Amino acid sequence: MDGFKRRSEKKKLDIIQASFLLFMEYGIQKVSISEIAKKAHVSQVTIYNYFENKHNLIYETYKFYIDNEVSDFIKLVKEDIPFPEKIKKLILQSRQASAQIHEEFYQYMIQDYSKEHNYLELSYTEQVLPYFDELIHEGKKNGFIDKQLSNQVIMMYIQMFAEYTKKEEVSMALLPNSEEFSKVFFYGLFGYKDTNKLNL
Amino acid sequence: MDGFKRRSEKKKLDIIQASFLLFMEYGIQKVSISEIAKKAHVSQVTIYNYFENKHNLIYETYKFYIDNEVSDFIKLVKEDIPFPEKIKKLILQSRQASAQIHEEFYQYMIQDYSKEHNYLELSYTEQVLPYFDELIHEGKKNGFIDKQLSNQVIMMYIQMFAEYTKKEEVSMALLPNSEEFSKVFFYGLFGYKDTNKLNL
Amino acid sequence: MDGFKRRSEKKKLDIIQASFLLFMEYGIQKVSISEIAKKAHVSQVTIYNYFENKHNLIYETYKFYIDNEVSDFIKLVKEDIPFPEKIKKLILQSRQASAQIHEEFYQYMIQDYSKEHNYLELSYTEQVLPYFDELIHEGKKNGFIDKQLSNQVIMMYIQMFAEYTKKEEVSMALLPNSEEFSKVFFYGLFGYKDTNKLNL
Amino acid sequence: MDGFKRRSEKKKLDIIQASFLLFMEYGIQKVSISEIAKKAHVSQVTIYNYFENKHNLIYETYKFYIDNEVSDFIKLVKEDIPFPEKIKKLILQSRQASAQIHEEFYQYMIQDYSKEHNYLELSYTEQVLPYFDELIHEGKKNGFIDKQLSNQVIMMYIQMFAEYTKKEEVSMALLPNSEEFSKVFFYGLFGYKDTNKLNL
DNA sequence: AATGAATGAGAATTCATTCAT
DNA sequence: TATGAATGAATTCTCATTCAT
Incomplete structure (x- = not known):
């Protein structure tokens, strides 16, 4: 160059x-x-x-944003910390300011240019998928994730948490409850009726 | 009048x-x-x-939307169906077209007029809260919800599910997995290691 | 109204x-x-x-211009003056400032929106045609136009003169030669070899 | 060089x-x-x-265009074909695509830079004039042009025809009438009342 | 001599809002 | 109360031209 x-x-x-x-x-x-x-x-x-034009700029900015997110995620998966730690980071760490921008990009792309948006989401998913599989595999192997659950559902579940906790408001309200919230992540509403081996 | x-x-x-x-x-x-x-x-x-002015119109439209949501929710809580059924409805029923509008109102209000937005959210919460408490109480009483969990966290957990499944894309991807997803709702990732009394 | x-x-x-x-x-x-x-x-x-939008404005202005031209023409045909006088007026009177605008409208319409342009030309022609026929009939009846010539060609010939003399430059150059030019109109380059009954 | x-x-x-x-x-x-x-x-x-700057480019392009036109014209005058043939070529041959560009250059130059435009026209005229004189001389000598007509008017008359027939639309409408149109060129509207020696 | 990068000035167009009736 | 007409301010985008290498 x-x-x-x-x-x-x-x-x-x-x-x-x-x-x-x-x-x-x-x-x-x-x-x-x-x-x-x-x-x-x-x-x-x-x-x-x-x-x-403006649209292209937004599009490229969106790509830039997603690329960052993806590489953050990959880095996290590769980190050498226990599985529950990874999950905590994924779920609780309201990554810097990125707060609400995600939703807005999402909205914008859906409304104006659904095709490109889909393409982007797709390529993103494809990039992320292998690492997600790795993460889930790790969780199942170490007994943190029920082996009968499909990867598909697990992925959505994790993403749901990650997205939700990124909202500014939510992260505020969570502050004093983060421990409890992580626990819910693993045991759901029904709760763990046995000895708690997780030590969250 | x-x-x-x-x-x-x-x-x-x-x-x-x-x-x-x-x-x-x-x-x-x-x-x-x-x-x-x-x-x-x-x-x-x-x-x-x-x-x-335009802002007021948006604001009132937002109120109109929220009022509808609230009364839908209250109606649901009052319905005479088993608790898991209520949850399923709450979580899986991607309420009509309302899909992404929620997020957009949210974004709009946050960015431009955070004060009013907060007021609205607050009053909304206050209206909804009693019924949420009722719902949670019902869940705990019937053994579907761990009694040790705080109502605050439970509420966020349920809302998270409800919001998430409203997204068009998500509801698409969920179609074949809705049963499994409801199960995760109750048991989390760890899964239920005992006999399944829920019959979801 | x-x-x-x-x-x-x-x-x-x-x-x-x-x-x-x-x-x-x-x-x-x-x-x-x-x-x-x-x-x-x-x-x-x-x-x-x-x-x-701008195009519509141009289009309507063009229509306005054409309507004026048409009504001017019709008025001329209806005037109670000898045929050669009408021709002289038609040919020599470089109508006010309208000078080069015609060509420009023409160019503009051709380049950008040939469809509408054609429509306009057409409607214009249809409006004007009957009066042109009347004018030609008058010319033939009074012996100023060769009866064997087709109306089509006569019309083009007259229009050609009218358009040409509208150009600013041309009308300048014509000033001292207008008589001669009118003569050419009737007799062409070959000229009239007989007694001149026209008295131009 | x-x-x-x-x-x-x-x-x-x-x-x-x-x-x-x-x-x-x-x-x-x-x-x-x-x-x-x-x-x-x-x-x-x-x-x-x-x-x-852009203006200069347009100006030089205009010059380039005019030079071509001029040399075409000179070539035509020098050709060894009968006078009426030359006229036909001049009048009827809608030279390639050059169609409407002439008018546009004309408009452009008039509007923006009338001085230079005049200069160009002048030099053009000077270059062309001698050959025009030659052509007219030939026409008069062979009895196709009335000797009493001034060269000035004859030139304008011929140019008028040449310009007019260059328009795309006109040449379309002329297709079936070209013979008649050439005849009008020589005899005008009054027509030739004698034996036709021209054989057009 | 040739060019990729950069720009100031100005174009068409949109929009929330006000005027006048 | 209701509305057709009117607008200031802002927005996206284009273009001839210059800078810097």
Whole structure:
């Protein structure tokens, strides 16, 4: 990659990051190209040169966001900590500011461009799936997950928790109950009627 | 209420319903006042006469939506069916088209007017809380819910399920797994190691 | 027509006339909506309320122009003056400023929206045709036009002259030669080899 | 001319031709520098290096177009075919696609830069004039043109025909009438009352 | 000489809101 | 009360032109 290209790539990333930050703060639809331009210290036209139109910029920002999420997740799965620790991190760690942005991207993509959105979700799923399988395998092997449950359902269950706890409000309300909440994760509402080997 | 007022109230409701339908189809931010006016067969100014500005209209539409949700929930709690049936309905019945609108209202309110939003959520919670307590009480009494769990956590847990299954995509993916998913609801990932008295 | 409508129609006409004048002075593509708005003393949005988009405005202005041309032509045909006088007027009178606008409308319509353009030309032709026939009939009856010539060709021939002499440059160059030019109109390049009964 | 210059001249011509083709297809005002650059396989800046600004490019393209027209005309005059044949060719042969581009250049130049435009017209006229005189002389000598007509008027008359028949629409409508139309060219509307020695 | 990157100025268009009746 | 008409402000996007290498 020559000097031109490298600089160019860097600028593209600058723009994406600026737009991501603004999207997080004000929501996607509220942010104008001119604001992004100002924040990224480029002219509006430069943005158009790189992304052609606003939709493309949003799309690429969404991709950027998802790529980050994915690599975070993979890193977590590979970490050398006990299974319940991993789950706790996955469920409780309201990852930085990412709070509500997920839903908004989701909404935006669904409404305007459902095809691309699906494509993205798909590729994301495919990337993530193997690691999810690995995680579930680990859980089953170590006796934390019922072996009779299908991976499909387990995955949805985990994702549900992860998504839910990312909401700002929720994470607030959870603060004093996080232990209990993790326990519910494993034992459901019915609870564990036996000796608690989990030590959550 | 005299004839004037009644007619007036009817018109207000017409407008709210029109805006709600449009919000559901196109998302809140995409819908303009003029579109709402057209759909409700009134002039734009009439909308301003009733609601003063767009924000108020959205706010009232949100209230309208929440009131419906609440009364649905209360009706469900009062129904004379076994506890697990209630839960199933709550969790699996992807209530009509209401699908993603919830999240969008949520996003919108958080971003623009967090104070009012909180007020609304609060009053909503207060209205719903007693019935939730009743529901939880029923569950605990009949042995479906671990008595040691706090109502707070139980409520969040149930809401999490309810919200999650409302997403269009999710309900698609769930179709063949709904039984298993309900089971997870009660037993969590650890699963039930004993005889299954639930008969889900 | 009530007061509202009348005022509204008047405003629409104001806008069309403003845009027509500007088109004539600067050419169609050079004129922006905001300039038209300024000249018509309305806001840009008012123009959009009436015409929806720039193309529609241009289209209606074109229609307005053509309607004027047509009624001018019809008036001329109905005038009570000798045939050669009518021709002279038709050919030589470089009608006010209308100079080059015709061609520009023509170009614009061809390039962007050939369908509508054709429709307009057609309706125009249909309106004008009967009067053209009348004019030609008059010419043939009085011995100014060769009876063997087809109306089609005669019409094109006359139009060709009319169009050509409308060009600013041409009318300049013609000034000292207009008599001769009218003569050519009747006798072509070959000239009249007999006594000149026309008295042009 | 050394290699450098030759290559450079070639590139300049490439650009002019690209712009000419685009102008013909989309109209002058609709074509952007970047499109021309793409079509000519050069960078935008290269165009600026050669032509300084868009106006100059258009101007040179116009010159290029006119030069072609002129040399076509001169070739025609020099051809060894009977006079009426020459006229037919001049009048009826809707030269390739050049159709409406003439008018557009004309409009453009008039509106924006009437001075240069005049200069161009002038030089063009000067170049063409001698050959026009030759053509007219030939016509008069062979009895096809009335000797009393001024060259000025004859020239305008011929140009009028040539221009008119170049329009796409016109040439369509003319198809079945071309013979008759040529006849009108020579005899005007009054027609030839004697034996027809022209054999058109 | 040639070009990828960048931009200021301005274009069409949309929208929430107000005016006047 | 109800509404047709009108608008200021903002938004997306385009384009001729210049910068920097």
